[in-house]
Amino acid sequence: MEVAVAIFGLLFVLFVVAGVFLTVRAVQAAKRGVDRKVAQARRTVEDTTLRARQFTQPGVVGELAQLRLSLRTSMRATQEVLRTGSSDDASLDEAVRLFERLSAHGRELDDDLRRLESEPSKASIADRLPELRERLARITHSAESLRWAARDRARKFAEDDLAALSDQIDVEAGALRHWTDAPVGREHEREQTGAAGAAGAAGEPGAGSGAGGKGHARGPAEDEAPAITAQDPHTRPTYPWEKSPRREPSRWGKDGGGGIAG
Numbered sequence: 001m002e003v004a005v006a007i008f009g010l011l012f013v014l015f016v017v018a019g020v021f022l023t024v025r026a027v028q029a030a031k032r033g034v035d036r037k038v039a040q041a042r043r044t045v046e047d048t049t050l051r052a053r054q055f056t057q058p059g060v061v062g063e064l065a066q067l068r069l070s071l072r073t074s075m076r077a078t079q080e081v082l083r084t085g086s087s088d089d090a091s092l093d094e095a096v097r098l099f100e101r102l103s104a105h106g107r108e109l110d111d112d113l114r115r116l117e118s119e120p121s122k123a124s125i126a127d128r129l130p131e132l133r134e135r136l137a138r139i140t141h142s143a144e145s146l147r148w149a150a151r152d153r154a155r156k157f158a159e160d161d162l163a164a165l166s167d168q169i170d171v172e173a174g175a176l177r178h179w180t181d182a183p184v185g186r187e188h189e190r191e192q193t194g195a196a197g198a199a200g201a202a203g204e205p206g207a208g209s210g211a212g213g214k215g216h217a218r219g220p221a222e223d224e225a226p227a228i229t230a231q232d233p234h235t236r237p238t239y240p241w242e243k244s245p246r247r248e249p250s251r252w253g254k255d256g257g258g259g260i261a262g
């Protein structure tokens with residue numbers, strides 16, 4: 001009894017631990033999902049604000065917004081291409097690591113541009129713009145190099161795979177045409193063999209003799225012709241318009257015996 005209680009207690013503890021573990025994992029997954037949604041919503045709001053500021057506030061403020069939008073667009077496009085390609089091509093792992101290092105410089109530049117948006121001195125912003133443009137050009141050029149190299153690699157692999165697939169399809173199509181022609185050839189060969197056998201059988205002398213003492217040669221058609229058997233009168237079908245045959249009296253009496261009536 002004590003052993004059963006101990007087993008049930010152990011099972012209960014295991015179920016509780018498993019429930020707590022699954023609950024924690026579910027909460028963490030939900031938290032990550034919420035964080036992703038919040039980050040995506042924040043990025044959308046920031047992008048919309050920058051676009052509005054670019055068109056509504058000309059001058060250095062609008063140019064800062066344009067620089068931030070260019071940086072975000074280029075880095076986001078490169079990240080998406082590398083993330084998609086690295087799942088199928090392990091050779092892009094080094095490119096992904098280089099992009100992570102480049103992303104650190106991109107985040108630093110974005111922070112500098114965001115801080116300048118709250119700078120009251122327009123002259124100070126104008127003085128720093130050339131250096132910021134140069135940094136932006138170098139970062140976006142590196143991001144575009146990685147992005148287009150990954151795209152070219154994926155396109156080259158797709159072209160090679162398509163070429164190999166086309167060759168395999170051509171080979172398979174040729175094999176299918178070969179197998180469709182083979183039965184016709186065999187049928188023609190079978191017809192020729194049958195014609196030759198019939199011609200040889202027609203030239204052989206007959207084995208039996210007829211009434212005139214001459215031999216009679218039988219061809220393949222006669223050899224293969226089925227024998228005609230007499231039809232059983234008991235199994236012959238009867239029709240309602242036929243008359244029943246009249247029965248003749250027996251010569252030997254009713255009993256069919258061999259005696260002569262006196």
